Amino acid sequence: MKTILAAVTLALSLCLLPASPAAANDLPPPRSDSWTVPTQFLACTGNAYALCYYSGPEIATPSHRYSDPPVMPCELDPDNLGAAKCTCYAVDGESEVPDGQQLGLEFRFNYVLLTSILNEDVRKETQETCGPLGKKCLNMINLNKCSEAKFKPDECKQADVCSMLGSARDNRKQTLYPDLAEVDLISTFSFAHISEHSFGSTSCDSGLYAGCMTAPCKTDEDGLTTCQCPTFTGPYQVGQRSPRLKELGLGCDISPNVWSAANHIKPPSE
Template structure:
């Protein structure tokens, strides 16, 4: 066995193991003790890192979901709000502070939104949700509703090379929905879950800042557990606090002209789209 084959097997081993676990249960989704008890997804979901790395390889990686609430952490990072952009009002401060009690976690202030959002299939931090989802949607998400089929239906055939059939909703979407106790199954104590959407594009634009020259810590907020921010009277403020795992590596920030350094005690909520992936979008 040559060195190239051995390296490929090492990279694929976690995925092969997960696929083996997934095939042990039939039909395609959880049928007993559902949702399954939470187990953190520690496998490398791509060759670039584990779920916490928030790696994006293709637009189809973003699975389309609809939920009553989700957190949008794509713009979180420094303590200070970004400078006011022309034609819009002042933007809020959305800090991601490294936790004093756990340096591997960042407590990030994020927008609380509702409606359609997208989950990066490589960043599903709940093991059962990940297994269910790759079984139905494939490793790249192309077999389920995704960013291409939902946002670019007229160009789906051009992007994918074929005309997509009617696709199912990804199993992971059910993990975003709060139950009768107000908790989302994605993670313990989650009132809502961090995903990605275009809800704030008019305020922030779609440009990114490349921070890939040197590996550095960032918060991989995709599918992180979040709680609603409330005022002194207990009313929701329109924001959420998310506990995001910190990962060290190259990354992109979802704002133009941003400093890659989020400031002392802070990290950016970010993701990594390798140059060859051609995704054009990295979400967190």
């Protein structure tokens, strides 16, 4: 468990400094996938989802020579200004727990970033229910406190947005975009496929990137999925380690493609 928490803290730069509600609300628009504290990642389970965390270039980004992940490009959409078509993983259920980490609850969930729910009405309702920092709902940080032995009703309620992602068990479709019947999956974050890529964080000063959190996706014939991700210009972090990307000849600028990325804004200490 300590290994998991250390990896999460290092790779995602999970800042545990206190943040005020005002600071949490004073963020760039949802399309930027900006966040301040890891409690804003609301924990969901039981739903199929898309994982765009490793999407971007026209080449695969394996963690080692023996790793063989698919190529998952993010290409600017010529027919939709301000959007990118990103090829992403299609995940049917909970992430596989790596060997030696059988107690890792973090691997058994996927996560919706509270501040980046693209459906405005759902985002506002979720912020009211879970609080601007997500602390009133099940989230990436309070999973262990919410085990059966330590269950705390005021902190352990799964956010309503989770039920809108659909259900893998009974094949129930998503309802986050009720007017888009052709949408099969919703893009979220998880630790799935972590061993195939060099999971980590590479900071980029500024540039155009795709913010894929809660983006609508259509399943492809090859078992992957294509998501329509909004784009944003600003500082961001790629979810893979810089030394490995350099070995692959990659950096922040992969134009004409863009990275699927997010922006961690560290809150001021109080």
